[in-house]
Amino acid sequence: xxxxSLFDDGAEAFRKVPxxxxxxxxxxxxxxxxxxxxTTDHNPxxxxxxxxxxxxxxxxxxxxxxxxxxAENVADALPILKQTLQDPSIKKIGHDLKSxxxxxxxHGIELRGPLRDTMIASYLLDSxxxxxxxxxLSEEYLQITLRIPDKSRNLSLEEHAELIGERxxxxxxxxxxxFKRLSDSALEGLYNNLEEPLIPILAEMEMVGVxxxxxxxxxxxxxxxxxxxxxxxxxxxxxxxxxxxxxxxQLGHILFEKLHxxxxxxxxxxxxxxxxxxxxxxxxxxLPAEILNYRTLxxxxxxxLDALAEMISPQTGRVHTTLHQAATAxxxxxxxxxxxxxxxxxxxxxxxxxxxxxxxxxCLLLSSDYSQIELRVLxxxxxxxxxxxxxxxxxxxxxxxxxxxxxxxxxxxxxxxxRVAKVVNFGILYGMSPYGLSEALKIGTTExxxxxxxxxxLHRGVKDYIERAIQSARDTGFAYTxxxxxxxxxxxxxxNKTLRQQAERIAVNTPIQGTAADxxxxxxxxxxxxxxxxxxxxxxxxxxxxxxxxxxxxxxVETLKGLVKREMEGVETLSVPLKVDIHHGPNWxxxx
DNA sequence: GCCGTCACG
DNA sequence: ACGTACGTGACGGCA
Numbered sequence: 001x002x003x004x005s006l007f008d009d010g011a012e013a014f015r016k017v018p019x020x021x022x023x024x025x026x027x028x029x030x031x032x033x034x035x036x037x038x039t040t041d042h043n044p045x046x047x048x049x050x051x052x053x054x055x056x057x058x059x060x061x062x063x064x065x066x067x068x069x070x071a072e073n074v075a076d077a078l079p080i081l082k083q084t085l086q087d088p089s090i091k092k093i094g095h096d097l098k099s100x101x102x103x104x105x106x107h108g109i110e111l112r113g114p115l116r117d118t119m120i121a122s123y124l125l126d127s128x129x130x131x132x133x134x135x136x137l138s139e140e141y142l143q144i145t146l147r148i149p150d151k152s153r154n155l156s157l158e159e160h161a162e163l164i165g166e167r168x169x170x171x172x173x174x175x176x177x178x179f180k181r182l183s184d185s186a187l188e189g190l191y192n193n194l195e196e197p198l199i200p201i202l203a204e205m206e207m208v209g210v211x212x213x214x215x216x217x218x219x220x221x222x223x224x225x226x227x228x229x230x231x232x233x234x235x236x237x238x239x240x241x242x243x244x245x246x247x248x249x250q251l252g253h254i255l256f257e258k259l260h261x262x263x264x265x266x267x268x269x270x271x272x273x274x275x276x277x278x279x280x281x282x283x284x285x286x287l288p289a290e291i292l293n294y295r296t297l298x299x300x301x302x303x304x305l306d307a308l309a310e311m312i313s314p315q316t317g318r319v320h321t322t323l324h325q326a327a328t329a330x331x332x333x334x335x336x337x338x339x340x341x342x343x344x345x346x347x348x349x350x351x352x353x354x355x356x357x358x359x360x361x362x363c364l365l366l367s368s369d370y371s372q373i374e375l376r377v378l379x380x381x382x383x384x385x386x387x388x389x390x391x392x393x394x395x396x397x398x399x400x401x402x403x404x405x406x407x408x409x410x411x412x413x414x415x416x417x418x419r420v421a422k423v424v425n426f427g428i429l430y431g432m433s434p435y436g437l438s439e440a441l442k443i444g445t446t447e448x449x450x451x452x453x454x455x456x457x458l459h460r461g462v463k464d465y466i467e468r469a470i471q472s473a474r475d476t477g478f479a480y481t482x483x484x485x486x487x488x489x490x491x492x493x494x495x496n497k498t499l500r501q502q503a504e505r506i507a508v509n510t511p512i513q514g515t516a517a518d519x520x521x522x523x524x525x526x527x528x529x530x531x532x533x534x535x536x537x538x539x540x541x542x543x544x545x546x547x548x549x550x551x552x553x554x555x556x557v558e559t560l561k562g563l564v565k566r567e568m569e570g571v572e573t574l575s576v577p578l579k580v581d582i583h584h585g586p587n588w589x590x591x592x
Numbered sequence: 593g594c595c596g597t598c599a600c601g
Numbered sequence: 602a603c604g605t606a607c608g609t610g611a612c613g614g615c616a
Contacts, residue, residue: 434605439606
């Protein structure tokens with residue numbers, strides 16, 4: 001069998017320029033303009049553009065060098081391309097266009113026009129993929145093996161041109177294949193109305209970044225350094241020797257061999273020393289509590305003070321996270337380098353760390369979060385009467401659940417009863433078993449089974465929803481959100497019970513988590529449009545799954561508050577109201 | 593590069 | 602007897 005080649009149907013190899021014939025990249029752009037940047041760095045926030053590959057059809061591509069040793073006058077290329085790249089009537093095709101938007105913006109160009117992103121298309125088709133790299137997609141959908149550039153070697157201009165060109169033609173063909181599949185799978189609406197408009201918004205959020213009070217981080221780090229020093233000394237004294245507290249291996253040796261404490265569970269590699277184990281051991285020995293304290297504080301210091309400080313851009317004094325639009329199986333975004341979606345919030349140290357996230361002079365941070373969005377989505381999708389009634393009456397949902405579970409009136413619900421009900425409510429979202437609930441609540445499995453049975457007797461709609469979700473996954477092989485986003489559930493009909501049950505929990509949870517993700521994405525688009533339409537200068541700077549964080553000039557804060565509440569609560573009409581809580585202050589700390 | 597652990601929703 | 606709640610990303614240790 002003949003191996004298909006890129007150039008089978010007469011595609012031209014690349015014009016290896018420095019002497020660019022710009023006619024090649026002038027119109028017509030009936031098929032859109034496909035582009036691929038060649039940059040010095042993977043991270044677009046610091047990447048310099050070495051060159052840009054362009055193609056206006058499936059046959060031709062050119063490589064335009066911007067900066068290359070030995071090539072003259074190449075720096076003039078970007079201004080010539082600017083008009084075309086900024087033309088909103090020309091469709092732009094690319095793989096991970098958000099990176100392109102950011103890198104080009106740093107060179108003064110605003111990439112505009114309908115965006116056809118092959119990475120996002122692949123994600124909508126199969127959100128379970130571990131990645132959506134061009135290499136893998138080309139293999140799978142085009143049966144073309146892309147060459148990997150040899151990083152240890154400086155490539156010649158011709159080599160750059162060839163590698164970029166090869167990729168460009170793959171992107172063009174992928175666009176055709178993937179977007180055809182999107183429309184065949186009824187996913188085009190999700191692309192056009194949700195993911196595509198989100199691309200420039202995420203680019204903007206990353207570019208704006210979040211201002212950090214670096215002195216505050218340093219002060220907190222110093223304070224923790226001192227605390228950790230004294231905890232460490234106590235640990236060594238109790239253990240009777242010095243050892244690496246961070247090593248689970250060495251810690252296991254001290255706890256379970258030297259001190260003869262009882263191991264309660266084990267990991268693949270040895271004794272478990274996780275939080276559950278150590279909390280239990282803390283009732284019989286003084287060392288485990290010290291270890292837990294040490295771990296908490298060293299995590300805060302290492303990850304959220306020292307590492308975060310390193311990520312502050314010297315140019316902007318802000319941190320510029322990367323937001324991933326094609327990362328999670330459910331449709332949520334993720335954040336990395338640094339991850340700003342898991343900044344501590346609980347406890348004294350959580351608040352103190354968030355106080356280092358600040359607004360620009362004359363500005364405030366405004367945070368708006370959906371109240372109980374996943375349980376509201378469950379109420380809508382299940383149609384459960386009691387759940388719907390509770391939300392319509394604007395009740396505290398955990399208190400309402402507790403009142404039902406324990407058969408008392410709502411004003412007789414104790415803190416403990418509410419705590420149990422809260423765990424049960426979250427357990428429902430995750431498809432928990434009696435065992436899972438018993439572990440979470442530290443109660444017997446019989447008692448846990450009673451709670452669950454009790455809950456389902458009171459919430460027949462939820463029970464039915466769970467059965468429907470599982471049956472639908474069995475029939476279609478997918479879990480679907482309210483907006484048609486899908487996630488393949490491969491093991492739903494597995495003969496392996498463990499795998500099958502895991503798949504069933506995914507089938508129950510994904511529509512809930514995924515619908516909530518869809519809703520907040522739509523809200524981001526609406527809020528951004530409304531901010532623009534009203535001529536405000538407030539900026540959306542972060543999304544944390546059910547929360548949006550804005551930076552806003554002090555004089556705009558009241559206007560923004562109204563706008564955000566309106567757009568977020570009105571994003572979609574469900575059978576229960578959506579509720580948004582809003583706080584603002586000079587920083588992200590809890591004392592707004 | 594994987595593992596255990598733990599920060600968040 | 603087994604395995605046992607959904608979704609992420611980052612850190613330090615270790616092979």
